[in-house]
Amino acid sequence: MAARSDTAAAVKDIEAYKYGFVTDIESDRAPKGLNEDIVRFISAKKNEPAWLLEWRLKAFRYWLTLADLEPAWAKLHYPKIDYQDAYYYAAPKQKAALKSMDEVDPQLVETYKKLGIPLLEQQIMSGVAVDAVFDSVSVATTYKKKLNELGVIFCPISEAVQKHPELVQKYLGSVVPVADNFFATLNSAVFTDGSFVYIPKGLRCPMELSTYFRINEKNTGQFERTLIIADEGSYVSYLEGCTAPQRDENQLHAAVVELVALDDAEIKYSTVQNWFPGDKDGKGGIYNFVTKRGACRGKNSKIMWTQVETGSAITWKYPSCILQGDNSVGEFYSVAITNNRQQADTGTKMIHIGRNTRSKIISKGISAGKSSNTYRGLVRVQGKADGARNYTQCDSLLIGSACAAHTVPYIENRNPTAQTEHEATTSKISEDQLFYCLQRGMTEEEAVSLIVNGFCKEVLQTLPMEFAVEAQKLVGISLEGSVG
Amino acid sequence: MVATGLLDHPFKEAYASKAGALPGATHAWVDGLRQTARALLNTAGLPGPKTEAFIFTPVSDLAKIPFIPAASADDVDVRDVPLNVPRIAGASRIVLVNGVLNAALSDNIAVEGLRVESLKQVLARDTLSVKPLLGGLAASASLPLVALNTAYMADGLVIRAGKNFAGAMLHVISIGAAGAEPVAFHPRNLVALEPGAQLTLIETHVGLPGQNYLTNPVTEISLAENARLKRYVSVAEDDDAFHFATTSVALSAHSTFNAFHAGLGGGKVRQEVRAAFLGTGSSAIVNGVYALSGKQHHDFTTAMDHAVPHTTSSQLVKGVVDGQSRAVFQGRVLVDRDAQKTDARQLHKAMFLAKGPAVDCKPELEIFADDVQCAHGAATGELDENHLFYLMARGIDRDTARALLVSGFLEDVLESIGDEQVREAFSALVQGWLKRRAMRRAA
Numbered sequence: 001m002a003a004r005s006d007t008a009a010a011v012k013d014i015e016a017y018k019y020g021f022v023t024d025i026e027s028d029r030a031p032k033g034l035n036e037d038i039v040r041f042i043s044a045k046k047n048e049p050a051w052l053l054e055w056r057l058k059a060f061r062y063w064l065t066l067a068d069l070e071p072a073w074a075k076l077h078y079p080k081i082d083y084q085d086a087y088y089y090a091a092p093k094q095k096a097a098l099k100s101m102d103e104v105d106p107q108l109v110e111t112y113k114k115l116g117i118p119l120l121e122q123q124i125m126s127g128v129a130v131d132a133v134f135d136s137v138s139v140a141t142t143y144k145k146k147l148n149e150l151g152v153i154f155c156p157i158s159e160a161v162q163k164h165p166e167l168v169q170k171y172l173g174s175v176v177p178v179a180d181n182f183f184a185t186l187n188s189a190v191f192t193d194g195s196f197v198y199i200p201k202g203l204r205c206p207m208e209l210s211t212y213f214r215i216n217e218k219n220t221g222q223f224e225r226t227l228i229i230a231d232e233g234s235y236v237s238y239l240e241g242c243t244a245p246q247r248d249e250n251q252l253h254a255a256v257v258e259l260v261a262l263d264d265a266e267i268k269y270s271t272v273q274n275w276f277p278g279d280k281d282g283k284g285g286i287y288n289f290v291t292k293r294g295a296c297r298g299k300n301s302k303i304m305w306t307q308v309e310t311g312s313a314i315t316w317k318y319p320s321c322i323l324q325g326d327n328s329v330g331e332f333y334s335v336a337i338t339n340n341r342q343q344a345d346t347g348t349k350m351i352h353i354g355r356n357t358r359s360k361i362i363s364k365g366i367s368a369g370k371s372s373n374t375y376r377g378l379v380r381v382q383g384k385a386d387g388a389r390n391y392t393q394c395d396s397l398l399i400g401s402a403c404a405a406h407t408v409p410y411i412e413n414r415n416p417t418a419q420t421e422h423e424a425t426t427s428k429i430s431e432d433q434l435f436y437c438l439q440r441g442m443t444e445e446e447a448v449s450l451i452v453n454g455f456c457k458e459v460l461q462t463l464p465m466e467f468a469v470e471a472q473k474l475v476g477i478s479l480e481g482s483v484g
Numbered sequence: 485m486v487a488t489g490l491l492d493h494p495f496k497e498a499y500a501s502k503a504g505a506l507p508g509a510t511h512a513w514v515d516g517l518r519q520t521a522r523a524l525l526n527t528a529g530l531p532g533p534k535t536e537a538f539i540f541t542p543v544s545d546l547a548k549i550p551f552i553p554a555a556s557a558d559d560v561d562v563r564d565v566p567l568n569v570p571r572i573a574g575a576s577r578i579v580l581v582n583g584v585l586n587a588a589l590s591d592n593i594a595v596e597g598l599r600v601e602s603l604k605q606v607l608a609r610d611t612l613s614v615k616p617l618l619g620g621l622a623a624s625a626s627l628p629l630v631a632l633n634t635a636y637m638a639d640g641l642v643i644r645a646g647k648n649f650a651g652a653m654l655h656v657i658s659i660g661a662a663g664a665e666p667v668a669f670h671p672r673n674l675v676a677l678e679p680g681a682q683l684t685l686i687e688t689h690v691g692l693p694g695q696n697y698l699t700n701p702v703t704e705i706s707l708a709e710n711a712r713l714k715r716y717v718s719v720a721e722d723d724d725a726f727h728f729a730t731t732s733v734a735l736s737a738h739s740t741f742n743a744f745h746a747g748l749g750g751g752k753v754r755q756e757v758r759a760a761f762l763g764t765g766s767s768a769i770v771n772g773v774y775a776l777s778g779k780q781h782h783d784f785t786t787a788m789d790h791a792v793p794h795t796t797s798s799q800l801v802k803g804v805v806d807g808q809s810r811a812v813f814q815g816r817v818l819v820d821r822d823a824q825k826t827d828a829r830q831l832h833k834a835m836f837l838a839k840g841p842a843v844d845c846k847p848e849l850e851i852f853a854d855d856v857q858c859a860h861g862a863a864t865g866e867l868d869e870n871h872l873f874y875l876m877a878r879g880i881d882r883d884t885a886r887a888l889l890v891s892g893f894l895e896d897v898l899e900s901i902g903d904e905q906v907r908e909a910f911s912a913l914v915q916g917w918l919k920r921r922a923m924r925r926a927a
Contacts, residue, residue, distance in 0.1 A: 073536065383839075398854035401821070407849040411862055416836030419865035426851050426858040 033084045036060060039189050042089045046158045046192075049165060059178040059188035070182045074345035075374045075406055076314055078287060081252060088190045088223075147207075153198040154209055157225055160196035167198055171229055175258035175295045175322070183254040183316075184291040187223045191256065194224035199234040199265070208464055210239040226257040230265035232298065237268040239467060253312075254289045263298030263325065268306070270463050272471050274478075275311035282341030282370075285313025292319035293349075296328035296357075304331040305348065306462045308471045310478040313342060318376065320349035323357035323385075330359040333459040335471070337452075337478045338371030338403070347377035347409075352385040352418065361392040364456045367403035368479055374406040381418040388418035396426040397455055399448065399479065449476035506638060508607035513615060521624040521634035531628045540812040540844045541754050541783040543629070543728065551698055553636065554582035554662075554669035562661050562692070565589060568720070568916075569688050570909040575655040582661060583671035583699065584639045593654075597646040598683075600654065603672055604639040614642060617674040621704040622732035622758075629728050629756075633702040637672035640701070645711075649681035653903075660691035660699050660725055668698040675703065677711035677739075684714040686906060689729075691722035691750075698726040705731065707739035709763065714742045716906050718913055721750030723778060728754045735795075737763030744901050746910055747774035747782040747803070748917055754783040754812075761788070761795035761823070772801040773897050775917045776809035776841070777924075783812035786830075790823040799830040802897045804890055805841035806921060813845040815860065821852045830860040835867065835893055837921075883922070891918055 031038070039060045043053040070081075147154050153164060161168050178188045199205050230236055240257075253275065259267050269292075278285025288311075294303035305319040321330025332348040350359035359379065367373035375394045396405035407424045429451055437447035453460070453472050460468050460475075508514030531537065532544035562581045578600060579589035585602040593600050606614055624631035641656065658671070677683055691697065699721070707713055713733075721727045727750045733741050745755050759768045774782045788797040797817065805811050813832045834843040847860040867889055875885035894914050901907035 396849075396851065398851065398856075401824070401854045403854070404852045405849070406851065407847075407860070409847060409862070411843075411845045411864065413834075413836075413843045413864040416839050416841070416866045420863060422847070422860075422862040424847070424849060424860050426849055426856065428854040428856075 032087055034086070034088055034190065038088050042190060042192065045089065046161070048158075048161055051169060052161060055173070055178070056189050059185050060190075062179055063182070063185040063189055066182050066185060071316070074316055074376070075372060076316060076343050076345050078314055078343075081287070083186070086222075086252065089192060150203055150206070151200040152203065152205060153196065155196055157191075157194045157196040157227060160227075164196075164198070167229065168196065168227070171227055171258070171260055172225075173258075175260060175293050176256050176291050181291060183289040184256050187225060187254050187256045187291070191223045191225035194226045194255070195228075196226075197228040197236065197238065199230045199236045201231045202233040204234065205236040208237045208239050222251055222253050224255040226255070228258070228267060228269070229260045230262065230267050230301075232262045233264040235266045237464060238270070239464065240269070240271040240273075252287045252289070255291070257290070257292040257319075259294030259303055261294065261296050261298060261301035261303050261328075264300045265298060266302040266304075267294060268304045269294070269319070270306040270467055272308045272463075272467055272474065273311050273315075274474060277311045277340065277342050278313040280340050282313065285342070286311065287314045288312040288317060289314075290317045292317065293322065294320070294330070295322045296325050296330060296354075298328070299325040299354070300327045301325050302329040302331075304333075304462070306333045306459065307335070307346075308460070308463070308474065309334070309336040309344060309346060310474050312344075315342075315344040315346050317346045318348055320351070321359065322351045322353065323359065323388075324353045325357075326354040327356045328354055329357070332359075332361045332363070333462045334363045335366070335456045335459045335475070336364070336373055336375075337366045337475060338368065338373045339478055340369040340371060342369075342371040344372070345374040345376055347375045349378040350380070350390060352379075352381040352388040352390070355385060356387040357385055358389045359391075361390070361394070362458055363392075363394045364459055365394070365396040365405055366399065366452055366455070366479070367396070367405050368399035370402045372404040372406070374408060375424075376408045378410040378412070379420055379422070380410075380412045381415050381420065383414045385415050386417045388415060390418075390420040392420075392422040394422075394424040395455070396424075397452065398426065398428045445476075445480060448479055452476075452479060506636070507604040508611060511607070511611045514607065514611060514618070517619045517624070518635050521631040524624055524631045525628070525635060528628065530632070535628075537785070537814075538628075540814070540846070541752070541781065543752075543754075546698065546726065549666055549696070549698075551666050551668035553638070554584070554667040554697070562586070562589070562659055565657055566659065566690050566692070569657055569690055570912065572653070572655050572686060572909055573905050575653040575684075575686055578641065578654060578656045580639075580641070580656065580658045580671060582667065582697070583658070583669035583701070585641065595652055597649040597681075598652055599642070599644045601642045602639055603637070603642050603674065606642050614674055617676055617704050617706055618672070621706065621734050621760075622702050622730055627730060629700055629754075630702050630730050633670040633672060633700050633730070636668075637670045637702070640672035640674070642674045643676070643683070643685070645677045645681035645683050647678040647680060649678070649683065651682035651684065653684040653686065655686040655688065658687065658689045658699065658701070660689075660695065660697040660721060662695040662697040666696040666698070668700070671699070671701040673701060673703040675705040675713070677707050677713055679708040680710045681708070682712045684903060684906075685716070687715070687717040689717070689719045689721055689727060691725045693722055694724065695722055696724045697722075698728075700728045701730075703729070703731045705733040705741070707733065707735050707741060707766075709736045709738055711736070711739045712742075713740070714902065716744045716901065716903075716910065717755070718746040718748060718910060719750055719753055719755065720748040720913065721753065723749065723780065724751050726750070726752050728756075730756045731758065733757070733759045733768070735759060735761050735763060735766035735768065738765040739763065740766070741768040741770075742902070743768070743770045744910070745770070745772040745784065746913060747772065747776070747784060748913055749776075749780060750782070751779070752781045754785060756783075756785040756787075758787040759789065759797065761790045761792060761797070764792050764794045767796035768798070769900070770797070770799045771897050771900050772803075773894050773914060774801075774803035774811060775806075775894065775914060776803070776811055777806040777917075777921060778809060779807065780809045781812075782809070783814070785812075785814040787816045788818065788828060790817070790819045790826040790828065792820075792822060793824045793826070795823065796827045797829070799832075800897055800900065801832045802834070802894055804835045804837050804894065805843060806837040808840045810842045811844070813843075813862070814848070815846075816848040816850065817858060817860070818850045819853050819856050819858065824853050824855045826853065826856040826858065828856070828858045832862045833893075834864045835890065836865070837867075837890065883925075887918060887922060891915065
């Protein structure tokens with residue numbers, strides 16, 4: 001059985017489980033719709049200080065003025081979203097009452113095995129309650145202790161608001177302002193949770209930080225807010241894994257991620273996104289409208305985004321770098337795969353402000369089925385960015401004659417000493433390569449998976465190792481059913 | 485887009501009184517085109533920076549300038565073609581003053597198989613022969629500047645080459661000449677080549693010095709099977725002038741369109757070339773150079789629309805920017821679902837000659853077919869120090885070395901001009917620009 005149908009079946013099963021075991025949700029859910037009371041309700045639930053409530057309300061009032069200004073410039077087609085027809089706050093759902101891994105649907109286990117996710121993560125992600133949760137708590141605390149000793153703060157943002165309000169207040173909204181864009185403004189008003197990371201001066205964070213362990217919480221939050229601060233001379237690698245198929249259908253997901261790198265600091269942010277992409281006919285799936293931006297505030301700082309986007313019915317995502325500090329570096333590596341009726345409009349923005357700033361963009365788009373895949377990027381070199389350097393490469397691969405691939409780069413140079421370069425190509429899988437693989441006994445699907453992996457290699461290599469393995473398999477799975 | 489108050493725009497006021505006098509007003513279909521265009525302008529206004537196609541070159545500020553319609557050619561005292569317009573051997577001259585054909589300055593063209601007429605005269609006579617062309621290739625609905633032209637076009641050229649016409653060279657010289665007040669003119673040119681016909685069209689756009697005018701020409705070109713058109717355009721308007729030109733080409737099977745555009749001056753210039761590949765085996769080359777100084781703004785916008793299988797487009801554009809100038813390049817390649825085996829290439833390179841100019845580019849690929857070869861590249865930067873060093877190490881002084889390298893950078897594109905006398909004339913224009921720059925620097 002094809003892994004895709006496995007995944008679909010698994011998703012179906014999880015749906016069944018969710019409704020089977022979750023009880024008494026209503027009491028902890030704010031009423032449907034969005035108004036000031038809901039914003040106050042969320043803030044009160046989180047026991048937030050007055051300044052944050054004010055901040056949320058300011059965002060909400062501004063968002064109301066944007067009613068007709070939902071971004072329409074992307075090459076995406078979707079029915080108008082009714083923002084009043086959604087729940088903006090639901091308390092964490094009851095844990096599913098599975099006793100152990102043995103009770104999880106074997107097909108689901110099989111799917112995870114295929115993805116190469118370790119057993120522990122399988123447990124966490126499949127929402128197995130007792131053991132797994134128990135385990136994960138202990139795991140989390142083990143790491144937490146070690147991280148605490150080093151001075152690393154890594155906790156849900158709602159906890160950070162309580163424990164480190166000075167840091168949150170200083171940096172929240174400093175990279176993605178409240179009035180940034182329609183979805184970011186909405187997120188500012190109603191964000192429910194997310195991660196907060198602070199790496200102290202001079203520390204090279206010894207382990208990869210990841211959002212895996214909170215995947216259960218994620219079920220409730222459509223609006224996460226992540227804030228990562230790397231103080232002077234520090235380094236952190238952060239993984240955002242949405243490797244489990246999301247369960248909810250046609251759910252709006254509008255997250256905001258802000259990164260701040262001070263002098264000589266480096267942040268590496270990797271995402272493997274595999275939200276539920278909807279079925280073959282484009283029914284269901286996640287609408288992923290995400291604002292991700294990093295500010296290289298300090299000199300010699302570096303921010304590197306790597307993304308592997310295989311899921312979501314709609315992806316609207318432009319992880320960006322504001323290169324303020326002299327000699328700062330921004331990098332963006334992206335693989336975006338769309339199949340069936342998926343639509344992706346993704347890319348990056350590199351804003352060169354400081355001197356000798358450098359940016360590199362490598363984007364690989366693969367479209368199959370009836371999907372549409374757009375790279376949209378901006379490289380802007382401001383007048384004072386002497387010696388700035390940009391290199392952009394966008395390659396698109398088309399599989400099948402019913403898909404579409406677009407490239408829309410904007411290059412704005414205001415400095416004579418800056419150099420910008422942009423290259424883009426579009427082509428299909430070479431018949432020769434395919435023939436070569438088939439001749440050696442591979443099936444067409446295996447051959448396509450191999451060739452596509454080769455096409456994306458440059459990007460996949462930048463992922464942390466465990467992730468890279470997983471991503472490679474994902475590439476194969478996402479394209480299943482696209483050939484033959 | 486929000487209406488920009490075009491309702492009280494001088495175009496409307498000044499032109500309303502003349503509407504009845506515009507050519508073709510008595511023909512319902514021409515009048516219909518104008519009415520539609522006017523309605524579009526009145527509701528949408530002129531495009532500002534929020535309109536995607538005009539983000540880098542907004543034209544909404546035109547509404548602030550009280551343009552009046554250009555008078556007829558007889559009213560303007562232009563006795564000679566400006567001296568800086570080259571005389572091209574073998575080419576017949578056709579002179580337009582403020583968009584109106586000036587017979588006195590034009591050569592008499594009597595070649596069998598070729599008809600060159602004024603649009604005004606054609607519309608006064610029998611409009612049916614131009615009905616498929618006029619408004620058929622450049623639509624007002626999606627192109628606001630075409631709408632502006634359609635609403636107020638007063639004259640232009642109709643050039644028609646018969647079946648298997650063996651070729652001729654026409655040199656169209658367009659002169660802008662305002663009086664005390666800023667004038668606007670909207671020439672509408674129609675070019676039709678019948679099957680197998682060949683034609684070379686040279687266009688020189690100049691203005692009399694110190695004059696404030698807007699020229700907004702629209703050229704619709706129809707190429708039948710196996711027709712071959714070469715078109716060389718140079719724009720060197722006055723520093724206070726606005727020049728927005730839209731060219732729309734429809735290519736039938738195995739026809740070729742070979743275009744070269746030079747942008748060498750004007751306050752705000754936009755050269756937009758749109759090609760629709762409607763027949764298999766058709767191909768287009770759209771190349772260009774620009775050299776800007778002072779506060780000049782030059783926009784080169786192309787749209788290659790590949791609708792059928794086996795078509796080819798190729799674009800190479802290079803430019804240098806000096807002073808406080810601004811260069812824009814937007815190149816869009818669209819490959820439709822059916823257009824398998826399309827080969828589309830595009831390259832844009834801009835070189836900074838000073839601190840102060842700005843370069844914006846937006847190369848765009850929109851691909852709906854899988855078996856295609858499409859690529860684009862865009863680069864901006866300054867002169868390579870290593871190249872300078874190489875020349876200076878051989879005893880060439882810095883200024884000469886720079887001039888040599890800049891000239892080489894642009895000559896590379898000029899080489900693509902097939903007709904030698906045209907290549908020389910265009911090369912001389914570029915060299916003249918470089919010389920003037922050297923003199924400015926010396927002074």
